[in-house]
Amino acid sequence: MQSILQKATGIGPTPVHPENLNGRVAVVTGGAFGIGYEISRALAHAGCRVIMVNRKAEQGDDAIAAIRKETPSAEVEWQECDMGNLSQVRSVFGKLRETIPRLDFLVLSAGINTNQYGVDADGIDRHFGVNYLGQFYVCNQLWPVLRKTSKMADGATPPPRVVFEASEMHRTAPSNVHFESLDEINNPELGPTELYGRTKLALILLAKYGLAGKVIKQNSDRIYAVSVHPGAVNTAMQQQWKDAYPGITGQLLTWAMLAFGRDVEQGAYSALWALTSPKIEEQEMNGWYFSDPDTPGKETSQASDPKLGSALWDLSERLIKDKLGDDALVDWNASS
Template identity: 30%
Template sequence: MFNRSFTLPVLPKQNGRVAIVTGGTRGMGLEAAKHLASLGMHVVIAGNEREEGAAAARKINEEGCEGKAEFVFMDLTSLKSVRQFVQGFRDRGLPLHVLVNNAGTMLVSESITKDGFEFHFGLNYLGHFLLTNLLLDLLKTSGRPGRDSRVVNMSSATHYSGVVDMGDLNRRICYSSHGAYAQSKLALVLFTYYLQEQLSAAGSPVIVNAVDPGMVDTALYDNLYTLAQMLKKPVAKILFRTPAEGASVAVYAAAASEMEGVGGCYLYNGKKTQSSDLSFDSELQEELWKKSCELVGL
């Protein structure tokens, strides 16, 4: 919390490259979309708030970026909606060079997605797992040696306290909103490492990294109970990072020359950092991958 925020280096222009940013209508997602568009990218903002999304894209375009932004509806809590989004994107014949899996929720009360999954697990992890896999062949064909396509998974330091219970992924036995959130963020790191191993073995021009944005003052904290929100506000102004500061590591992973060909990392403040011991459990990585494929119908 007390570390200085990461300062982005000068990034190379990204003209002609296409990015998808989930949850790009506000907070860190909006800041990431804005920065990538300023580098010349065509950024597709994927989210479930149509008016907010259209306004976000319009705001970016009005700033005179070298690239452009547009909004396309996608609800990550619905596997059907994810599939429809991917099909619509494919039908346009666009390449895909960067996928930023940023959308998320935190500390919500016990609830389920449209497909019956625990809400944190379904939105933060499973929706992105399906999205990434459905777009993987497009990422592969869009990348090339020395100019990889990139997947960026937005994780959290909360993953250090996470446990993935393969027998109760929906956490019905004993629900804790913090535990559910931590599980979803650990699942993203496990997913990152396993996918990168597969891509490296196949020699695919795609890299996958997980990033930790630090403590960021965003709407994710709106789910805190009233007293906690009141106590958080003065603390956040002093200690928390702004959404732009939080997005900087994701932008770095998506566009920095230093990250070319560098995958399978957990990045904090622009540096490779040791993730939790559990995240390196290869058997758990494989077991979660297979179970996730089963759950989303792959």
């Protein structure tokens, strides 16, 4: 619906179509499907080498074929990884860290929509594991190559950027979030919207107080980390409302999202703007949250709480070490 309105009236998110990204490298989690695919597609058409990471092989094959049909020379490839399996994340992204020569764009777009409570391969609430903790671990595993690339940056090649697909749904996070323990995370009493909203809150906090506030500032790295809201987007993920809320409620929510949401290309504009706009660097907008292209979002008090951001960081590192061992995390000060 929004795409039709935009064509007819010009109302809608500002279109973003990157150009001249030759020689740059991007990794996009969830990059072969939905919003992630549109981000991968736009970057590849602009000459960027794009590595898409998804759970399903058929999505990767289809995405590569579709992109190369439009741009035969596109440098696109695919890796398989389940973001809800920390061991897989370590294996896949650890290998990428050792093999890619540079990393200019890291897009964390993989995720599941609102759904019933359940746990992932590591015994962690699957919303938190897939939408947040797996993405945190991707950042850690690839941070050395981001730092390496930042030292290559010059006037012609801007510093690397990390963009998280957060959401205005962070407003639905439980009011009593503390990020203190796994027991708090694995709470089956929380509803589907609360579980989902908590992960989007976590992504905003990670960009603002984790990467930008803790790592980048302390290391004086020339790397930018931001989070964005894509809008309500017409993707297959909207069908998960039926699973989250069985019955007429779920059917109505699915219908509403599909009827009034943005198309998938529009849903990619916020991330593409955050990846390529010179304004991010010119105005030192590190850690910011954007609700649309060039539109700073209005965060909740939870998303603006540095103590909550610090607690989330500590819990994230603790959970990964508990699951994979004390040597699981790459030193945030390291360079490849």
